[in-house]
């Protein structure tokens with residue numbers, strides 16, 4: 001088991017860093033939601049690029065903004081989640 | 095050339111009215127003819143903050159409904175040359191004024207004044223739309239708190255969507271001691287998040303309460319730190335480059351010791 005030395009010595013993250021981190025996350029969602037077209041635009045751009053390389057099931061394509069733990073496990077970071085069902089990969093790559 | 099500036103925030107109670115009163119008084123003191131418009135219909139406050147509450151005859155709704163001429167609704171502040179107020183109506187609601195009426199009124203005021211300052215109500219509804227309708231520029235007020243900064247971000251987006259370009263940020267009620275101990279977001283933290291230009295930083299200052307009690311804007315008080323910060327904002331509005339004040343008060347011996355040993359300074 002790993003001991004969290006910072007916790008033992010009472011040096012937890014300052015409240016302003018917590019505030020900043022939470023704000024950044026919440027604003028990513030706020031900003032994306034301000035325009036409902038945002039995700040739709042993103043979706044169509046992604047499809048445009050991806051169809052150069054493979055056939056995808058456009059109607060089942062799913063995309064959303066979520067949160068995930070950062071690699072070091074220290075913080076929560078925003079993430080773009082995309083579920084893109086592939087029908088076929090183009091041989092030529094073009 | 096005259097300018098219409100809206101002072102807005104999204105979240106309530108962060109200091110829009112206080113800022114409007116102080117910046118407006120400062121603009122007049124610096125020789126610019128200035129009119130303040132309170133658009134917080136139903137919750138009028140700018141009149142009491144300015145100490146002009148006993149002089150009201152006509153209000154904003156009277157003007158737009160044509161019950162009086164614009165000149166009749168202008169309350170002249172006798173203490174400061176070139177400072178006027180158009181108060182909000184108290185017995186009506188935000189729907190009593192329409193954005194087109196604000197545009198018409200401000201166009202008329204532009205003829206006579208160097209600056210038209212609009213005190214915006216909290217929220218993003220009709221009152222907000224009225225307040226920003228005629229604005230050339232916007233000052234977005236926030237405090238260093240999560241909820242206020244979040245709402246400021248929303249307002250910045252709405253201002254841009256409504257073609258009020260390049261809004262500037264006014265950070266109010268900053269406490270240097272709390273920033274220092276990591277319990278309040280710093281100026282840089284907030285700028286980093288909102289990504290807009292800064293027009294000023296006003297410290298949290300008891301003198302604001304005292305001056306509001308008396309109806310005398312703090313900008314007139316040469317000893318008030320907030321007053322000094324507001325004077326700097328006025329100079330920046332008029333195009334001067336003014337360095338930002340550093341609010342680092344002198345650190346006590348104990349605090350320095352604690353710092354030396356890497357303890358959180360309380």
Ligand SMILES: Nc1ncnc2c1ncn2[C@@H]1O[C@H](COP(=O)(O)OP(=O)(O)OP(=O)(O)O)[C@@H](O)[C@H]1O
Nearest residue numbers: 106107108109110111112216267297298299302303
């Ligand atoms: N820098 C400051 N230091 C101390 N107190 C302050 C400061 N700025 C504002 N205040 C106090 O905060 C309170 C709210 O201020 P104000 O009425 O200006 O906010 P507002 O944004 O206009 O509110 P509303 O959204 O209700 O219109 C007042 O009591 C005021 O005295």
Ligand SMILES: [Mg+2]
Nearest residue numbers: 110111134139
């Ligand atoms: Mg107010």
